[in-house]
Amino acid sequence: MxxxxxxxxxxxxxxxxxxxxxxxxxxxxxxxxxxxxxxxxxxxxxxxxxxxxxxxxxxxxxxxxxxxxxxxxxxxxxxxxxxxxxxxxxxxxxxxxxxxxxxxxxxxxxxxxxxxxxxxxxxxxxxxxxxxxxxxxxxxxxxxxxxxxxxxxxxxxxxxxxxxxxxxxxxxxxxxxxxxxxxVAAPNEAEISSVLQSVARRAGFDLPPSAGDKIVEDSGGNLRKAILTLEALKMQSPDLTGPLSIAKPDWEAYCQKVADLIIGEQTPARVMEVRSKFYELLSHCIPPTVILKTVAERVVDKVDEALKADIMHWAAFYEVRMRTGNKKIYHLEAWVIKVMSLYKHFFFNIDMSEFD
Amino acid sequence: MPPGPQKKATATRPRTVRLDGELASSAPLNVKRFDPLSAFSKQLTPTPTPPASNHRPQIKKGKEKAKEAPLVDDYLWVDRYEPTSEAELAVHVKKVESVRQWLNEAFDGGPSGKLSKYRRILAMTGPAGTGKTSTIRVLAREMGLEILEWRSTISDTPPTEDGPRDDYEGLFTKFEAFLTRASTCHSLFSESISRPQSSPARRLILLEDLPNILHSQTQAQFHQAMNSFVTSPPPNPPTPLVIIVSDAGMRGEASDERRADGRGWGKDKAEVVDIRTVLSKDLLTGPYVTEIAFNPIAPTLMRKALQAMLNTHFASVAKSKSSNLAPSKEALDLVVESSNGDIRSAIMALQFSCVIPGKKGKKNTTLMLEATTRREQSLALFHLIGKVLYNKRKDDPPSVSATAKIMQREKDLDKVLKDPKPLPAHLQHHERRSSRVDVDTLYADSPIETSLFSLYIHQNYTQFCTELEHSDGVADWLSWVDSSGGDAWYIANPHQFHLLTLGTLHSLPSPVLRRSQKTYKPEFFAFLQKEKDAADSVRHTRDWVTQDNINGEFGRRAGGWSRDDVILELGGILKARDSHPGHAVQPPPMHRLFSRMEFTRTGSSVHSQQLDEAGLPIDEGIEPDVFYMPSSAAKTEDKETGGWLETDDIEDFP
CATH class of the missing domain: 3.40.50.300 (P-loop containing nucleotide triphosphate hydrolases)
Incomplete structure (x- = not known):
């Protein structure tokens, strides 16, 4: 291998x-x-x-x-x-x-x-x-x-x-x-790009700059991820030209859809649905901290400016509890409900003092 | 504890046989609580006699009994009335049939005659006391098979830590020898004596007493032995191997949680013996192993079997004028209910109940049964969860289906409950009417420990919440209670149960909206199992990635891949390799357990089980006759649709 x-x-x-x-x-x-x-x-x-x-x-x-x-x-x-x-x-x-x-x-x-x-x-x-x-x-x-x-x-x-x-x-x-x-800081974009080029050279092909840029953009400063993506892409479309789409890992796409579920509806029934998704993620060995982080980032992307700070505050709050606790699902779920009620109250414009 | 309202013996619900049923009618404020440790001493001594004369008659009575009933001997009924024919087995007919079919195929090769090659190992799994061993013994007798059974012995020369071990034959060596001899050699004795020369005896190897599988080295050896057993050509006549594994664990104990958190020691090691640890994964998924899973014995079947056993027993005992009374119908019902589908414990309880001396028969029997057979997760759990989640408070309007008796009882209870003092204005939102639930009683009666209790609450609370704010409260309490204890059992918060119950009660709406909620068992453990499998595959994939790093020409990597790197970053390339076969080295296919996730809006990969009063996981597909009988399962069904909790006398339950 x-x-x-x-x-x-x-x-x-x-x-x-x-x-x-x-x-x-x-x-x-x-x-x-x-x-x-x-x-x-x-x-x-x-x-x-x-x-x-x-x-x-x-x-x-x-x-x-x-x-x-x-x-x-x-x-x-x-x-x-x-x-x-x-x-x-x-x-x-x-x-x-x-x-x-x-x-x-x-x-x-x-x-x-x-x-x-x-x-x-x-x-x-x-x-x-x-x-x-x-x-x-x-x-x-x-x-x-x-x-x-x-x-x-x-x-x-x-x-x-x-x-x-x-x-x-x-x-x-x-x-x-x-x-x-x-x-050891993460390499910057130019550095990643040059490393990718040299890997491509040693593997015996030319990396089109457009494809290279795309991989760099996707990698987020993680060189290992960039090289893995390059290899996967090369395997899928050997000439690496034309419009390339870099698929996110399954778990990441999954987390984002969970975030959409949270924003979509705020009811106890939806909580159950989100819970089963979390269970699914956990049973694929995705670390709970990563789950919380990915979902939270996506939620924050989509909500009003006024809510962002609170959502992240609660994410941090429940992450701490998760570390000391045993059953990760409780804390993930508690966070989800907190976010849901913040979101709901924001729309109904209710005083939020009791959530501090 | 405030004195509870009066109850009468339960004519309405024969399944809850009161301990102090007779006492309650005469002396209403008698002990409600029943302490299994001291109960016998209290109840078994004849109460009216003065203590001085108490002693002698009792001894005499014991002697008389011994004379009168010589049949009540050391034998356990479990052994004495071991089933000898298929008719006596309490196992479902289809299960027996599938085992028989397997055995037939193993010896005769099925219709094509070739199947015997693949019928090498039969794994019988299921909870304890579901008739696994009995089934195989009965069938062996019926088909004229000889059973060779392995029993682990205490080694004659115990190995010392550093002493010479040259002449010591380890237990496992013996086991291996047994296996090869059993599968290839013929027995000298049974064959020539009991059989005509026509055909050699057909034998099967029975493994119930396994070597210590939890020791990883032994486990590896065992797997190897199994592999070589399977791959070696079967002798003629073939000697199939039957392994019996009783399921254990997965009950919400602390070790499961520690495994769940993924960091603790032992996350990669099995800690319970189940079929996965006994047989290696390749073997389990391979063609040579057939697994037949036994379900807990259905109440109807068990009642039939127990009744038959009692009849034979008392038919034989009656001749010797025994004073033993046959247990009453209620007692039998109680035994069946509380056994949780474990027939061995049911028989034990039955025998125990029949050896109680004295004429007061029925009362003592039921008393004894309550004390000896009450088992986790049976009756009480259902009520416990219901009590907490329905969150009844003072002056709740009685529900539509409540009977007059229950309404009266609720009124009585409300009279006793004190109203809480009013809260200041800024705490108005915490104002609640006083609760009808007494947390201390609940805690004392809880059949499960707090962490499992919290899982049940977690699984079910959302149905009982009308607004998101209610869920918010419960979820936050769950989270707080879970994290407040720290990560080791010995620093666990001792108030967890109270905190969780009170917090849940405080957060839930009052009154809870009734919409025929159903309670389910936690899905937690099913997902935990999945996670364990996925963790296995992560380990394999990681081995695959790093292996050549060490052995191959690129062997220079410090550190290698961490677990999280593999999970989070390797997905894309694994997918690419999968979709482009033909690449030189393929990753182990099991990586999909962690690298593949399909997002669907419908359904979950784990089917959740409903919690019913009997607390039994009843497999609907296989044992259909359960539902035609007036058993607890049927009763539960109509209670659920009709709002079961109102018609239940929960207070009746001690």
């Missing part, structure tokens, strides 16, 4: 096509011999992981690309066995803490201790330390983050940690202050 996104992914820092300043900095850091802990953050599809793997290669050479998957078993305090897949090379190791769920603290501690206590035996290795890459670091529990902060100081001689996160807001301050923060 080789999607273009993976196939034409840059492998070295030199091959990276945008954020050249950042690449230069990473290069000199890798050469300096004083490599810090790092935290890469930025929106999805901006190239964080690509930059991490390029940096690793810069640090350790091509050997870092020889990966193997290990299944490791951890014993939880209640003697329960946790099986976790760990991707590793001779020089580094990657974990995704969300795989360990509530026991992420335990898994991270065990792993880090183990790495930290083993010396690099390969004498020809370029560096004396190993690197631990923690993906989706913003989903780390508070516990795990607190455990991490001590480990980061204690085992500095043998180990470096690279964190990768969408936003730093869910990381505790001590972690942030121990890392060198690397912001």
């Amino acid at each position: 080789s999607l273009w996104v993976d196939q034409y992914r840059p492998r070295t820092l030199d091959a990276l096509q945008y954020h050249t300043g950042l690449s230069e900095r990473l290069k000199s850091l890798a050469a300096s011999g004083d490599f810090p802990h790092m935290l890469f953050y930025g929106p999805s599809g901006a190239g964080k992981k690509t930059r991490i793997s390029c940096t690793l290669r810069q640090l350790f050479g091509p050997g870092v690309e020889k990966l193997k998957i290990d299944q490791r078993i951890f014993l939880s305090p209640s003697k329960r066995k946790l099986e976790i897949n760990i991707v590793q090379s001779n020089y580094h190791l990657e974990i995704t803490p969300s795989e360990a769920g509530n026991y992420d603290r335990l898994v991270i501690q065990e792993l880090l201790k183990e790495i930290a206590q083993t010396q690099q035996v390969d004498l020809s290795a370029k560096q004396r330390f190993k690197v631990v890459v923690i993906n989706e670091a913003d989903s780390l529990s508070r516990d795990a983050q607190a455990a991490l902060r001590r480990t980061m100081e204690k085992y500095m001689s043998n180990m470096r940690i690279i964190l990768c996160a969408n936003s730093t807001s869910r990381l505790i301050a001590p972690i942030k202050s121990r890392c060198l923060l690397m912001r």
Whole structure:
């Protein structure tokens, strides 16, 4: 299986096509011999992981690309066995803490201790330390983050940690202050467009500028999405000329129709209908936060200026509840009803003081 | 708790047999509440006798009984009266027929003679006590099949954590050996002794006691064993494998929710044994496995079977002058109602009720039954939801179909209820008349825990709301209660039930507009199951995407694809690949479970089940005879159209 996104992914820092300043900095850091802990953050599809793997290669050479998957078993305090897949090379190791769920603290501690206590035996290795890459670091529990902060100081001689996160807001301050923060911003339109062109060249065809513009416009700064769209389009209409229509993913189109349902009618019966749509979305594994966000954006697009702020306020309000609660559907539905009654009252011009 | 209005024994509704029916008529203010733990001690001792002389006669009585009725022995009726012929089975005829047909095809290959190749594994699923094992045993006896059954034994040398394990034959090794021997070798004994030499005995393998499937390694081994069993050519005569899996879980317990939230530990792991964990997906969808799902036993069938069993029992016992009384008709009805379609528990309850000593027979029996057989989700749930959602308040006008008795009772209740103090002007919109619902009583009687209760409220509240504002209130309370507890059970808010009930009552309109609302079971779990399947497919697709990243020539990717990336961004390309076959590597077809969504305005992919008084999921298509009989199902139907709640004495329910 080789999607273009993976196939034409840059492998070295030199091959990276945008954020050249950042690449230069990473290069000199890798050469300096004083490599810090790092935290890469930025929106999805901006190239964080690509930059991490390029940096690793810069640090350790091509050997870092020889990966193997290990299944490791951890014993939880209640003697329960946790099986976790760990991707590793001779020089580094990657974990995704969300795989360990509530026991992420335990898994991270065990792993880090183990790495930290083993010396690099390969004498020809370029560096004396190993690197631990923690993906989706913003989903780390508070516990795990607190455990991490001590480990980061204690085992500095043998180990470096690279964190990768969408936003730093869910990381505790001590972690942030121990890392060198690397912001990977989303590429701008010109950058995406040039990357698309080069992908097309390497895949052996010419990308008509009109098609390229369309993809860029659709991608919203997400390069991965842009390349995936390009590949899908190329598969559907091989010459890429003429009027192209980029279909939205099914779930997104679905969310928008749900938003239309909400605006269309405001009755308890309609609430039931919207609920079944939400259930449908949830049962397709669409993350509830994404559902709420997509529907809310669409609703806000369509309503009067005066309502927009309130609708988003309630979206934020119920998103918080959703995070602490168990049954996502309740909160989605409560938000829908709130929006419906706001909308209805707006039209009947009734005093809305009781909704504050 | 204010003293409730008087009730009489329920002549109108034979299905609710009162515990204290006789007491209530003589001593009206007697205990309304019934504590299953202490009830026996109270009721079983003869009340009028002074405590001093109480002791001896009782012992004597016990001895006498033992002498008189030697047949009341250690045997459970479940074992003693195990069905021996098809006529005695309480299972629906069509189910038995389909199992028989499968067995015939497995041995003789059906009409074409070739089917036996595909009739290798029969999976019998269904709730506990629905006659799965009995069916297969009866049929085996009838068709002259020999059953080879696997029983997990306690291993003779328990494995130590780090000790030598060379000579230790693990349980699973034994299991595998059993499987191969059973399917290929012939038994030395049964064949030569009990059978003439004409044909070798036809045998089937019965797996009921499964190895520990929840351990993922064992599960993998088990799947492998099943695969090799299926793919190996069938011996002659063929030896089909029957797996019996009782459904468990999916009841709204905490683990389900944690799985639902998608983040918790174990989201990718099965935590209950169901047919999906027992057999791998390929096998389940493949041609070799047939699944026959058993439904809970219909009340009519169960009553017939129980009656037949009682007749045989008392025919044999009567000779020995037993003082045992046959349970009354009401008791039998009660057993059937409360069993929820589980015949094993019904028989147990029946036997229990028949061994109660003493002449006071009927009262004790029903009392005992109430205590021993009351099960979740049966009667009380229906009333609980109704009480909350109909939101009756003081001075509500009586409904059209209410009888004089009920109207009187409501009046009595209203007299007792105090009016709330008037609210200041700025809180006028919170002004409500005082409610007829006593939340504490409700909480004490609730057969389900709060989270499941909230699901029921959530499923049904919209029908009871006339304005959007009412829904707004209920939804907000649901949301608040759900989020107030935190995400772990041990920090759950202990006031959830009260908050939810009071909040719902406060938000609903008063009085609730009657329009023959029907209550449904939550769709939540069906969607949860779908989500689980979709999550499976996400995992497979993710494996597919990242696999070559690691093994192939592009093996250099740090991080790979996160779960959300796969779900949200891969859809387009998966679709494109699907519509253009011929590409070298196709994605696993199951990705459509998460990547495809059709928007339709009509219907939902999950059919919601109506909640009825019996609380039974009755499969209408398969067991039609349920509806012709004067059973609870039929009764429910006309009650719903006629506004059932008014005619129900809810207060009658303890």
